[in-house]
Amino acid sequence: MGARRLFPALTLVAAAVLAGCGTLAPDYQRPAAPVAEAFPDAGAASSAATTAAADLPWQQFFRDERLKALVGIALANNRDLRVAVLNIEQARAQYRVQRADLFPTVGVGVSGDRVSTDTSINSTYQAGLAVSSYELDLFGRVRSLKDAALASYLATEEARKSVQISLIASVATGYLALQADDELLRVTRETLATRAESLKLTQLRFDVGASSQLDLRQSQSLYEAARATQAQLVRQRAQDENALVLLLGQPMPADLPAGIALAEQSALPELPAGLPSQVLVRRPDVLQAEQQLIAANAQIGAARAAFFPQITLTATAGSASSELSGLFKSGSTGWTFMPQLLLPIFDAGRNRANLDSANAGRDIAVAQYEKALQSAFREVADALAGRATLGEQLAALQAQVRAEQGRFELADLRYRNGAASYLDVLDAQRSLFSAQQTEVQVRALHAQNLVSLYRVLGGGWRDGDTAAVADTGATPSR
Numbered sequence: 001m002g003a004r005r006l007f008p009a010l011t012l013v014a015a016a017v018l019a020g021c022g023t024l025a026p027d028y029q030r031p032a033a034p035v036a037e038a039f040p041d042a043g044a045a046s047s048a049a050t051t052a053a054a055d056l057p058w059q060q061f062f063r064d065e066r067l068k069a070l071v072g073i074a075l076a077n078n079r080d081l082r083v084a085v086l087n088i089e090q091a092r093a094q095y096r097v098q099r100a101d102l103f104p105t106v107g108v109g110v111s112g113d114r115v116s117t118d119t120s121i122n123s124t125y126q127a128g129l130a131v132s133s134y135e136l137d138l139f140g141r142v143r144s145l146k147d148a149a150l151a152s153y154l155a156t157e158e159a160r161k162s163v164q165i166s167l168i169a170s171v172a173t174g175y176l177a178l179q180a181d182d183e184l185l186r187v188t189r190e191t192l193a194t195r196a197e198s199l200k201l202t203q204l205r206f207d208v209g210a211s212s213q214l215d216l217r218q219s220q221s222l223y224e225a226a227r228a229t230q231a232q233l234v235r236q237r238a239q240d241e242n243a244l245v246l247l248l249g250q251p252m253p254a255d256l257p258a259g260i261a262l263a264e265q266s267a268l269p270e271l272p273a274g275l276p277s278q279v280l281v282r283r284p285d286v287l288q289a290e291q292q293l294i295a296a297n298a299q300i301g302a303a304r305a306a307f308f309p310q311i312t313l314t315a316t317a318g319s320a321s322s323e324l325s326g327l328f329k330s331g332s333t334g335w336t337f338m339p340q341l342l343l344p345i346f347d348a349g350r351n352r353a354n355l356d357s358a359n360a361g362r363d364i365a366v367a368q369y370e371k372a373l374q375s376a377f378r379e380v381a382d383a384l385a386g387r388a389t390l391g392e393q394l395a396a397l398q399a400q401v402r403a404e405q406g407r408f409e410l411a412d413l414r415y416r417n418g419a420a421s422y423l424d425v426l427d428a429q430r431s432l433f434s435a436q437q438t439e440v441q442v443r444a445l446h447a448q449n450l451v452s453l454y455r456v457l458g459g460g461w462r463d464g465d466t467a468a469v470a471d472t473g474a475t476p477s478r
Helices: 003-019 065-077 079-100 141-207 213-248 276-282 284-305 350-416 422-456
Strands: 106-116 121-136 310-321 333-342
Touching: 065 079, 065 141, 065 213, 079 141, 141 213, 141 284, 141 422, 213 422, 276 284, 276 350, 284 350, 350 422
Parallel strands: none
Antiparallel strands: 106 121, 121 310, 310 333
16 A cells, blocks of 8 residues: 555544544533422412513513613623623634544644764655644543533533623613612602792791791701702712613613603513423523533543553655655655554652542532522522512502602691691601602612513523624534
């Protein structure tokens, strides 16, 4: 067989051997979820809620067109999400580098050497195809490293989904906080106007001797307290808007579509909680932890393979000549084949230490995966607890506001007719303002909790019909 036929044959034999290789990594078994079999308060959702959060695109979950526009802007411009996408590109490239080690690297090599002796100078020139230090992966070391790189790549993809979910929820939460700020400012301005009118009336009554200086000072105190609250809310709104702008990755656009009022934000689709075993394992952060566990498991295979012989091949096929001018003349072809076997005998415990480290890394990854499940379970349970109680709390506060409004009107009427003291009016004003503020805050908290439930159930990484994030490419084949 000629050199040109022998060299491809060697490559085919090596590929055939490689195809039959397995790995020494332990068989992967997903750890049991260390959580309860059902979520608390999971039955609070409507029986009509059939679409799981993970299957519901954010465009269908949110009904506020202004909020949808803000989410789209954030997905296109947010720097944290951009970094997550670039991390995927980097991990894919690292996987391709590791996968390339499964195949021979063939290149064109040209070399020459000159040896001087006492009587002559001998020259040798070679040129042709060369395979340099190709490892026959008989025990799966390279394949295990490739599997670990693939799992790490897939973990970065899940990390990107987690960042997107968190970003969407953060934009929605920030937007609702901004709406609550506007509503609180409206209530405060109305209260400030009412207290300014009361102060003016009290001043007139004091001037004619119909009110005491104590009444006047109390009225002034309430008015200044409302002014201070207004200044605080203006500052808080500016800070909340700045936080939202940071999430958007650009200044707040001036041409946003009209939104809906805070009072209507609770009209979001009902979401079934499902069973933990079905819901939690679909969350990207849990899947990320599992892929990291798979990578750690594969590293054990690479560490085990280091105890077995390592066979590397170096081969060349081409022409050789003692003269550079005769390098490519017919009859000057040849080949070299240099296999090398290295069997570990003494390494001062390096391989054993590497295996112990890989086993410990796998155990750490198991604990991190279980912690991810437990944290996810706690987040869902918290959101379900909010869904079960915040609606009832909001209804009670709305009734309290109506009662306090009626109380203030009666106290003011009785005071104007001389049937009650001004202290009753001031107390009613304070109670009404406090109840109105609490009602707005709980209304926002109710809507934000629904957004949180969508997030913790794994909703938000599906983009629906609109691709909000640049395509990261297909998952590489194994």
